[in-house]
Amino acid sequence: MYTQGLNTHETQGTSPVDTEREARFQARIDADEKIEPNDWMPAAYRRTLVRQISQHAHSEIVGMLPEGNWITRAPTLRRKAALLAKVQDEGGHGLYLYAAAETLDVTREELVEQLLTGKAKYSSIFNYPTLTWADIGAIGWLVDGAAIMNQIPLCRCSFGPYARAMIRICKEESFHQRQGYEIISTLARGTPEQKAMAQDALDRWWWPSLMMFGPSDKESQHSDTSMRWKIKRFSNDDLRQKFIDATVPQGHALGLVFPDAQLKWNEETKNFDFGPIDWEEFRQVVSGNGPCSRDRMRTRRKAHAEGAWVREAALAHAAKRRSRDAAAKLAAE
Amino acid sequence: MTEANWPLFEVFIRSRGGMSHRHVGSLHAVDAEMALQNARDVYTRRGEGLSIWVVPSGAIKASDPGDKDMLFEPANSKIYRHPTFYEVPEDVGNM
Ligand SMILES: [Fe+2]
Ligand SMILES: [Fe+2]
Ligand SMILES: [Fe+2]
Numbered sequence: 001m002y003t004q005g006l007n008t009h010e011t012q013g014t015s016p017v018d019t020e021r022e023a024r025f026q027a028r029i030d031a032d033e034k035i036e037p038n039d040w041m042p043a044a045y046r047r048t049l050v051r052q053i054s055q056h057a058h059s060e061i062v063g064m065l066p067e068g069n070w071i072t073r074a075p076t077l078r079r080k081a082a083l084l085a086k087v088q089d090e091g092g093h094g095l096y097l098y099a100a101a102e103t104l105d106v107t108r109e110e111l112v113e114q115l116l117t118g119k120a121k122y123s124s125i126f127n128y129p130t131l132t133w134a135d136i137g138a139i140g141w142l143v144d145g146a147a148i149m150n151q152i153p154l155c156r157c158s159f160g161p162y163a164r165a166m167i168r169i170c171k172e173e174s175f176h177q178r179q180g181y182e183i184i185s186t187l188a189r190g191t192p193e194q195k196a197m198a199q200d201a202l203d204r205w206w207w208p209s210l211m212m213f214g215p216s217d218k219e220s221q222h223s224d225t226s227m228r229w230k231i232k233r234f235s236n237d238d239l240r241q242k243f244i245d246a247t248v249p250q251g252h253a254l255g256l257v258f259p260d261a262q263l264k265w266n267e268e269t270k271n272f273d274f275g276p277i278d279w280e281e282f283r284q285v286v287s288g289n290g291p292c293s294r295d296r297m298r299t300r301r302k303a304h305a306e307g308a309w310v311r312e313a314a315l316a317h318a319a320k321r322r323s324r325d326a327a328a329k330l331a332a333e
Numbered sequence: 334m335t336e337a338n339w340p341l342f343e344v345f346i347r348s349r350g351g352m353s354h355r356h357v358g359s360l361h362a363v364d365a366e367m368a369l370q371n372a373r374d375v376y377t378r379r380g381e382g383l384s385i386w387v388v389p390s391g392a393i394k395a396s397d398p399g400d401k402d403m404l405f406e407p408a409n410s411k412i413y414r415h416p417t418f419y420e421v422p423e424d425v426g427n428m
Contacts, residue, residue, distance in 0.1 A: 036398065040399075
């Protein structure tokens with residue numbers, strides 16, 4: 001119901017700045033009111049949300065690929081059922097988020113096209129390969145763990161449909177992290193080979209997980225206005241620090257070593273100090289040069305192209321049924 | 334893209350017996366039947382519902398947020414519509 005009718009279409013950049021309306025809009029945000037799809041909003045607020053929500057949706061969808069890679073090779077039926085359920089959840093998260101973005105007057109097809117043409121980005125983390133079963137543990141523990149850190153504040157985002165989607169998502173995410181940590185701890189307490197697998201996964205996933213929070217506050221371009229609009233509540237660096245502080249003890253409890261020689265508890269700040277992040281690697285991965293970037297896009301494009309006949313056939317079938325029903329009704333009259 | 338788009342449906346779910354159906358989100362489907370199936374998969378994976386309604390989004394007529402004051406403000410001054418407006422002697426007890 002949100003995508004039709006009442007929304008005023010605003011073309012990028014051409015709409016004159018309406019300072020009075022914008023002031024009223026900001027006052028509503030400051031008063032912690034929720035903005036709903038049919039409410040007036042600045043064009044830039046709309047644009048920012050479409051970009052952020054659709055990127056988030058794309059990430060959930062592409063994020064199914066690295067984990068889907070291990071569904072058929074899960075070591076037990078229990079693990080397989082859990083992984084299948086988790087990947088299915090991620091597909092659902094993608095759908096909730098696309099639906100939230102669509103309330104802002106973009107179509108699902110436009111959004112999907114932006115992903116498939118490479119115009120839209122998705123989280124850098126899903127461009128890394130899942131080489132061993134331990135990687136599935138590391139993803140649940142670290143990647144979903146980082147996602148949860150990011151997503152909990154979004155449940156209070158000023159845009160109603162996004163906030164409501166995030167509440168659903170956060171409820172479902174906690175099982176994801178726990179199942180991942182269970183996998184990692186089982187390996188870490190297993191044979192020396194299994195423990196080495198867990199350590200290897202941590203070695204490879206730790207830094208990419210920290211990059212999930214995005215560039216350092218000193219370089220992030222979108223932060224200030226996003227904070228003012230209450231789309232974002234905490235800075236990238238604050239969330240990253242929170243994640244490190246929560247996660248490091250969980251790793252130490254399993255006897256795992258983080259691949260950062262400078263990682264050290266700071267009694268003064270009550271935080272873990274950590275070493276420099278390789279932002280060049282981040283830039284490379286974001287711009288499509290991650291280890292699996294091309295493969296991910298190829299897989300998504302292939303799935304979309306090969307599903308085209310199913311989408312068309314379903315529509316044709318529905319149309320046929322409608323006309324048959326109409327004919328039957330006419331004959332009965 | 335030349336493909337025709339799938340229509341949008343709004344999904345309403347009754348979470349427990351005795352509760353009314355509540356809007357939970359939307360999804361695309363070719364017809365109402367598929368919308369029901371998809372709603373089951375997308376919105377009730379953890380026992381969130383006992384019953385689902387799907388409604389074509391275009392069938393919903395929404396009030397304009399711009400008319401909010403005109404529509405809803407008048408109720409604010411009609412405090413005599415609430416029980417607390419009326420005085421009842423204390424010795425009569427609860428009413
Ligand atoms: Fe996720
Ligand atoms: Fe998710
Ligand atoms: Fe998840």
